[in-house]
Amino acid sequence: MENIKIFVEQLIGLTGLTGSMVPVLRHVLLVLIAFLLALLAGLLCRKIIVPVVKRLTAHTEARWDDVLFGERVLVSACHIVPAIVIWQLLPLVFYQYPVVREMLTRLTAIYITVMTVRLVLVFISSIKQLEGEERSARQQYLYSFLGVVRIVVFFVAVIVVVAIVLNRDPIKLFAGLGATSAVLMLVFQDTIKGLVAGIRLTSNDMLHKGDWITVPKAGANGIVEDMSLTTVKIRNFDNTMVTVTPQSLVDDSFQNWNGMQQGEGRRVNRTVYYDFRSIRLVGDQLRKSLISKGYFKAEDIHAGMVNMTLYRQYLANWLACHPLVNADMTLMVRQMDPTPEGLPVEFYFFLKEKEWVAYENQTAELMEHIYAVTPDFGLRIYQMFPQQQ
Numbered sequence: 583m584e585n586i587k588i589f590v591e592q593l594i595g596l597t598g599l600t601g602s603m604v605p606v607l608r609h610v611l612l613v614l615i616a617f618l619l620a621l622l623a624g625l626l627c628r629k630i631i632v633p634v635v636k637r638l639t640a641h642t643e644a645r646w647d648d649v650l651f652g653e654r655v656l657v658s659a660c661h662i663v664p665a666i667v668i669w670q671l672l673p674l675v676f677y678q679y680p681v682v683r684e685m686l687t688r689l690t691a692i693y694i695t696v697m698t699v700r701l702v703l704v705f706i707s708s709i710k711q712l713e714g715e716e717r718s719a720r721q722q723y724l725y726s727f728l729g730v731v732r733i734v735v736f737f738v739a740v741i742v743v744v745a746i747v748l749n750r751d752p753i754k755l756f757a758g759l760g761a762t763s764a765v766l767m768l769v770f771q772d773t774i775k776g777l778v779a780g781i782r783l784t785s786n787d788m789l790h791k792g793d794w795i796t797v798p799k800a801g802a803n804g805i806v807e808d809m810s811l812t813t814v815k816i817r818n819f820d821n822t823m824v825t826v827t828p829q830s831l832v833d834d835s836f837q838n839w840n841g842m843q844q845g846e847g848r849r850v851n852r853t854v855y856y857d858f859r860s861i862r863l864v865g866d867q868l869r870k871s872l873i874s875k876g877y878f879k880a881e882d883i884h885a886g887m888v889n890m891t892l893y894r895q896y897l898a899n900w901l902a903c904h905p906l907v908n909a910d911m912t913l914m915v916r917q918m919d920p921t922p923e924g925l926p927v928e929f930y931f932f933l934k935e936k937e938w939v940a941y942e943n944q945t946a947e948l949m950e951h952i953y954a955v956t957p958d959f960g961l962r963i964y965q966m967f968p969q970q971q
Contacts (some may be wrong), residue, residue, distance in 0.1 A: 616671040620664035627660035655708055658701040665694045691746050699739045706732060729810055730777060776812040779828035789814070789831065794839040800826045819938075847908035847932030850945050854952070855924035855964040861890045868960050875958060890917075893959040894927065897952060901931050906944050908932045924964035 635656055639647040669690045676683035706728045745752040783789040789806065795816065796803045804818035814831060816824045842848055864872075864887050872878050877896050898915040901907050911932040918926040929952065935941050956963055 613675055616668060616675050619671065620667040623667045624660060624664040627663045628657065632656045632660065650705065650708055652708055654704050655701070658697070658704045662694060662697045662701065665690055665697065669694065688746050688749075692743055695739055695742050695746070699735055702735050703732065775829045776810070776827065779832045780809065782832055783809075783828055789838060790840070796837040796839070797824070797826055797831070797834075798836075799834055800824050800830070802826065842936065845936075847911050847934055848936040848941055849932050850929065850948070852929045852945075852949055853918070853926050854929070855921070855926050856890070856956075857924050857962040857964050858920070860960060860962040861888065861925065862960065863887070864889055864892065871958065877955075877958065889960045890925070890927075893956070893961060896955075896959075897929070900951075901929075901948070904948065906933055906935065906948065908934050923966070 632653065635651055636653065639651050642648075669687065672683055672687050672690065676686065709728060741755050742752050744750075745755050789795065789809070791806050791809055793806045794804065795806060797816070800816075802816040802818060802824035804816050804824070807815040807817045807823070809815075809828070812827060813825050814828055816826065818824060864883060868889060869883050872883065872892065873880055878892065883892065894915045894917070898913065901915070902909045902913055907913065908931075912930065913932070914928065914930040916928050916930070918928055920926075929949070933941055933944055935944055953963065
């Protein structure tokens with residue numbers, strides 16, 4: 583810095599100015615040089631350092647360095663460099679004006695603090711780009727921790743700015759916060775509860791980003807889009823967004839369909855009601871009809887059998903052999919307690935397909951076959967007709 587001062591004095595000597603104009607010209611030149619050096623430092627950072635770092639990260643196979651040292655992070659860091667240059671040169675430029683120097687030094691320090699906070703926030707945001715469609719438990723722990731870091735950074739930045747404005751030691755201000763800890767706990771109670779609830783959700787493997795969940799009390803039925811310290815965002819299947827707190831998920835019940843999606847099949851549980859008046863013993867005509875249509879062989883139908891028994895046996899075998907059904911999982915065609923609406927028969931099985939649209943289409947296809955073969959067994963499905971007036 584002394585070399586800059588000598589250089590300015592030499593320039594003034596070359597101009598031949600004397601008297602009261604010398605200090606004015608000296609400060610003008612020093613301000614101009616400080617501004618040019620700060621501008622040059624910013625340009626060097628953006629035009630040389632940023633491209634070099636980007637080329638280095640592009641030549642590596644790892645993805646994390648491309649994200650963590652991406653253009654947004656590097657450009658945010660470059661915004662701090664000119665301010666640091668100005669902060670270092672202020673004592674040289676305004677050495678004859680201590681009041682102005684002190685004021686500008688504080689303003690520059692506040693700017694550096696704010697831009698440093700911005701850099702940290704951009705860096706934290708870039709970490710989210712490393713996530714996949716589904717967030718693992720380790721990633722969720724990291725995400726929750728980064729949420730706490732964001733709050734701590736904001737809190738520390740406010741204390742540092744206040745200390746700069748008041749010209750006080752930040753350490754002393756931090757030491758004086760012990761008396762206000764109760765107030766801080768009250769202010770950040772939602773954040774603290776959210777952190778604890780988030781840890782419980784992930785440590786017990788209850789919820790992850792990308793899971794399909796149902797929260798009846800909140801009217802939510804969709805995919806978890808994001809999880810933070812204070813909110814869990816759920817995109818319903820009608821594309822509406824529902825926001826709930828992690829604490830509410832821990833305190834109340836919710837349904838996570840992740841086990842079904844990762845399992846061997848998706849359950850189908852349908853109940854059909856049959857008219858009691860259509861249930862009867864198998865006669866010769868019905869026996870011949872079932873044999874001729876290929877439902878059974880002659881030796882499979884014995885005397886005294888009931889059409890409902892044959893119906894259940896046929897459908898159980900048909901479902902077990904169907905390529906859409908996972909026969910390795912539970913499969914039942916069972917009779918339930920009689921009701922005034924008829925005899926309920928439950929069809930309980932698992933489809934191999936788990937994707938919603940295809941699952942519904944395949945379920946409908948199987949149930950439609952069940953409805954269609956019912957008359958061949960002499961059975962009638964119960965149907966309530968409106969009373970005629």
